[in-house]
Amino acid sequence: MSSRKKRTGPGLSSYVGLVRFYEEVEEQVKLNPYLIISIAIATSVIVILLKIFVPKP
Structure with a gap:
């Protein structure tokens, strides 16, 4: 297992301004x-x- 901590930060959408x-x-x-x-x-x-009352050509 890895001993690194996951970094949490703003998502990708906030970087692009969405x-x-x-x-x-x-x-x-x-x-x-x-x-x-x-x-x-x-x-x-x-x-x-309209399908009932309008005749087909």
């Missing part, structure tokens, strides 16, 4: 989960209805 960039970008659009589910269901229903 952590700092992520901390600066905290303004996000927050949407209600029910809105996302409703949009997904509405899109599915619209696609199904």
Whole structure:
């Protein structure tokens, strides 16, 4: 076994500035989960209805 101690320090991402960039970008659009589910269901229903009512050329 090795008698060396593991060095702990900042990760590679902090060296290249990714952590700092992520901390600066905290303004996000927050949407209600029910809105996302409703949009997904509405899109599915619209696609199904278009397949039924729009004739193929």
